[in-house]
Amino acid sequence: QAEETKKYLDGDSFTKDGVKIEVELNIGSANAQEIDAIRHTNGVGLFRSEFLYLGRETLPTEEEQYKIYRRVLMQAGDAPVILRTLDIGGDKKLECLQLPKEENPFLGNRALRLCLERRDIFKTQLRAALRAGTVGNLWLMFPMVGSMDDIRKAKGVVREVQRDLDCEKIEYNREIKIGIMIEIPAIALIADLAAKEVDFASIGTNDLCQYTTAADRLNQNVAQYYQSYHPALFRLIRDTVRQFDRAGKPISVCGELGGDGLAMPVLLGFGMRRVSMGLSAVARAKRIISRLDLAQARDMADRVCQMETAGEVEAYLRDALKDIV
């Protein structure tokens, strides 16, 4: 079956009833293989930038980041590259940045929160990104957004960086889109408001699941409580997609569920038209999309949201999709 699946790697993806689905790539190191893989997709739906900061004793310079962002943007051409700003926290140790130990790192000073505190690090990254943006289609995305305040503060810093670059007469992309990750329930529940404040969003189902079920995604002792098929998570995603659709703003999924054979049809049933995933999931996802009818997907999505347990959802999806997945 693996050989058969490979045939689906290239080309645009359409459902059986002819609706185009953007299949995008998650990248996390910008190595040659990842950069080459962009051509199999409709762009980069999640460019994790943490690798730049890991395993080294000094922070990456603006120039270093600029070169790497530029390489990815050039490879993608006109297709969007969603660059996620630094998503680091107490749980991931950085040698180049001493962070105070926290009791609950996943609920602590991580990602955008840390960037808003360490404006120096944040601004260096934003300068590199905006400058590299001149060669491609840059979409900038903030992780761990929990409130409208977070969005406004982050946008404020982008504006400051733009003013600085203007003053220094340094060229940068003025057309970029600014968006957020939806991975904290508080922002998912006000998605209607958030959609007015941003150009796009992408749902980070890994963290959204963690924060919705209150189960640490890395703690094996509570793995049974981290339920990716929990009906609550599906309802939250459904409502978020609805609000962004209403606002006419693009919405995608870049967490594991985006490339999950059983969950992805449900996401399309909610109206999602963009999914992003690691390279290993791309061909299979495209094969599933080509065999899926959206009327069937909508019906499955409705049913899943009425179910009581994650176990029930999984059993149902396995059966309903047995000829497709």
Ligand code: PEP
């Ligand atoms: C997510 O939380 O779903 C996500 C895509 O981000 P990360 O896995 O890097 O936290």
Ligand code: MG
């Ligand atoms: Mg996340």
